[in-house]
Amino acid sequence: MSISSTAARTADATVTALAGPGGHFLPSEQLSQILEATEADWARLAANWDDLRLDTHMADGGTYRYRRYGQFELTTATGELTLLPHEPYRQESEVNALNGGVDRLFEPLTESFLNNPLFARLLTALGEIFSAVDGTERWNIKLHPYRITAGAEVGQPAPEGRHRDGVTFITSLLISRLNVDGGESSVYTNDGDLLETVTLTEPGDLLLGDDRRTLHSVTPVHPVDATAPAHRDVLVIAYTAR
Template sequence: MTTAVAHTVALDAVRSLAGPGGHLMPSAALSTLAGVSAGDWARFAAHWDELTLDTYMADGGTYRYRRYGQFELDAQGELTLLPHAPYRQESEINPLNGGIERFLDPLTDSFAGDPVLRSVLVELGRIFTAVDGTRNWNVKLHPYRINASADEQGQPAPEGRHRDGVTFITSLMINRTNVTGGESGVYTDEGDHLLTTTLSEPGDLLLGDDRRTLHSVTPVQPADPDLAGHRDVLVIAYTAR
């Protein structure tokens, strides 16, 4: 039964990405596909406590913590962690923070080797190969913590509605603590709305064909203004080799 369900989960994603270009995969579906339990998600979330301040925010914000790293994923489903390097987007893609090399802290060894991460990356690669025909991928990983307080709201997508200049883009919910907002939207190039969702459960996943769609996320604020809050996500970008 689990194998049949996993096949259906993957097929639904393939159809949506090959069609409109956006797809929401609820936590239960991804957990079945990747063989991840609720306890696994909770353990995996601890890596987000090791993120460091992003000092490259052109809006002056101090709300974003992150790390960065990249893998190669080959046709056999083998992942190879690449040497750490600066992250760069051109300003045409990211008008806020693009046009420079950003020397971000690398992924920790424990994060890069985590079995939850590796299972998710391989299963997503299979979905994207089924859509695109590409068998080898560059996979860039962006674990983010967006903090929110009474003094500063958090901006998960400070550049507004955008694309990332890759082949497929995903946003994986890890945890939400004392925050409201954070509504994700996916749109066509012409601005037509494809879907809107608020990722809320650990393992909720939003997927998009970055060549044909734009995406955005609304700001987050603390639900209880007397306490700080945060939104933890893993953005994963697949670029065809």
């Protein structure tokens, strides 16, 4: 995709950060420049989070997470993005001590989600950044739209604690926050040194990490007003080099 010189410098800085320390926060304003996205574009994408389904595979018994799932293959040299057949999602227990070791079947992404005009631009732009870091041109992309609710039950964006996802690069994109405190995201080196701590607050705020060299965590979310609905919506996107 062709982007402005300012957006190109932002993308280059992201490549440098990922090739160096391994973690990087990209504010919404900068990501929006890369994607040529408006507030209305983010709002249209966010509407899809009202159509997620309860995650019934939580080993902690939690009922605070709603989600869907889908995966793609991307060839960055040509920009070809291909939806892959729907199948269960699996992580091994060594990677996910809480929910790993089993096949988890989630509802697929909706046509509304897949046809959103911002969607392909986002996946392609991130793939180009990761290709510039890693040299890989073919990626498997796994998408996890999450809604974490907060109320009488504490919302846990990362119930497994500090972890990695067993992929090449991992990103967390804020879609919306409604009536919540908390949700502070942190990225660490493999030795436990803190690289980045940030609270994603604006639609389009993005935290990226080299999953081979970093660990990440997110603190729980609590309602500001316990009598009103409260949730944190994010899109977690995992890129694995082919």
